[in-house]
Amino acid sequence: MPKIEMDPLNRRILHELQADGRISNQDLSERVGLSPSPCLRRLRQLEADGVVSGYVALVDPDAVGLHVSAFVRVRLDRQDDRHLATFEQAIAAFPEVMECYLMTGEADYQLRVLVGSLAEFEDFLRYRLTPIAGVAQVTTSFALRPVVYKTALPLE
Incomplete structure (x- = not known):
C-alpha cells in the first residue's frame, strides 16, 4: 500500500x-x-488508500448484557505454521473473541473475550477454547473496570 x-x-x-x-x-x-x-x-x-478502513458504531457492552471482560493468554504445544493457522482459524469464528494477538513472551496468543457471565465464560473455555487442537495452557485475568479505553489513534 x-x-x-x-x-x-x-x-x-x-x-x-x-x-x-x-x-x-x-x-x-x-x-x-x-x-x-x-x-x-x-x-x-x-x-x-485504506487509511480510513471503515465506520462503526461503538456499543456499550454493559448495555447489551456483556458484563464480563476477560484477558486470556493461550500457549500452544507447538508453534509451527500449521498449529498457528489451526488456532487462528478456530478463534476467528468465535463471536465472543473481540481481539486476538500473536504475542512474544510466555504466551503465544492474547485474547480479549466479552461474555455475559462467568458461567458463559466457563462454557467458552471448556467447550470452545480448550478443545482447539494444540492448546496446551490457558491463563485468564478478569477486568474489574476499564481505566482507559480509546478508539482514536494518536495521530500527532
Whole structure:
C-alpha cells in the first residue's frame, strides 16, 4: 500500500472523524478549515488508500448484557505454521473473541473475550477454547473496570 502524505489537514480530518464518524462533510470541512469539495476529495482519498478502513458504531457492552471482560493468554504445544493457522482459524469464528494477538513472551496468543457471565465464560473455555487442537495452557485475568479505553489513534 502506498504511504499517503499525512499533512496537518489529513491529520485534522482523521482527528475529527475519530471523534465523530457520522459528521457531515459540511461540518467536517468547517472544523478543518477547508471548503466542502476539497475536504470530501481528501476524505475519499484517505478511504481509497485504506487509511480510513471503515465506520462503526461503538456499543456499550454493559448495555447489551456483556458484563464480563476477560484477558486470556493461550500457549500452544507447538508453534509451527500449521498449529498457528489451526488456532487462528478456530478463534476467528468465535463471536465472543473481540481481539486476538500473536504475542512474544510466555504466551503465544492474547485474547480479549466479552461474555455475559462467568458461567458463559466457563462454557467458552471448556467447550470452545480448550478443545482447539494444540492448546496446551490457558491463563485468564478478569477486568474489574476499564481505566482507559480509546478508539482514536494518536495521530500527532
